[in-house]
Amino acid sequence: MSSIRDTCILVLLLAVLPGCRRTRSVGPVAFVRLTGDYWQIWAMNPDASGAVQITKSAFDKRYPLWMPDGRTLLFRDNNNRVFTVDSISGVEKQILEDFGMVGGLAASPDGDMLLAARFRTGMKDSSDLWLVSPDGKQRNILTREGGLQSDPAWSPAGGLVAYISGRVLEAYELWVMKPDGAEKRMITDNTALELLPAFSRDGRKLAYASDVTGDYEIWVVGVDGKGEVQLTDSPGIDTRCVWSPGDREIMFVSSRSGSLQIWIMNSDGSNQRQLTNGAPSMEPAWR
8 A cells, every 4th residue: 555655646746846747749840830810830740640739829930940959949920030939838939139130040050059041121132141149149240242141051060051142033042151151152053043951961962942943843962062853843832841860751841732731752752742731831840
């Protein structure tokens, strides 16, 4: 009887003591889904099971990004303001309030710094990349070229940054550089619009969207600019991709089924299949 009583007491203590409660976890894939009148952040497993709504406040959330702690997500609203949300509690907090309008974000592997595409004041379709701490106290401009410098991505090892650079109605090319802005190199060179680069987990390749064929498709290229390969070829838009842990699969967004939904394929482009259904879903971020 004593052992049964002690076990019951232990269970009760674990249920009520701060720090002893079991943490509810969510799936490793964050995404946005049209939920009622707003785009809200959800999380699911890689097979689309276990979908859980994370945010519920009455405004649109876009472009979720996992922070390295595996629990916090960054996102932007339609006014290009930046927020964090705790994926367990759902608590939201605005950050970088005095930094300006942000058009793209990436986090360093340790989470200490962010890469932010900040729009230039009073100039249309014009932005620079900045290195900024999450509290906004440290900030350093990395690019000073004309036009847009946006869609930053940080390599998993931390030694390289990918981004797009160009002018509206001309071309957006894919570039890489060091995180301090040094050693800028053009990866693609054509008259197309390249968008949304994503590093493979081993840091050797970039997946991205391009309209070089006249329709946005998913492409992959080495960080040295070699081995460019087209992975998708479908009517409609294929865009916003992310690599799986282990680099065996790539998740992406496609409108080929009639609405924006999340799809997945092998990293060589084979076995393309739809994951989400129903309400439009997009912008996956794979932890």
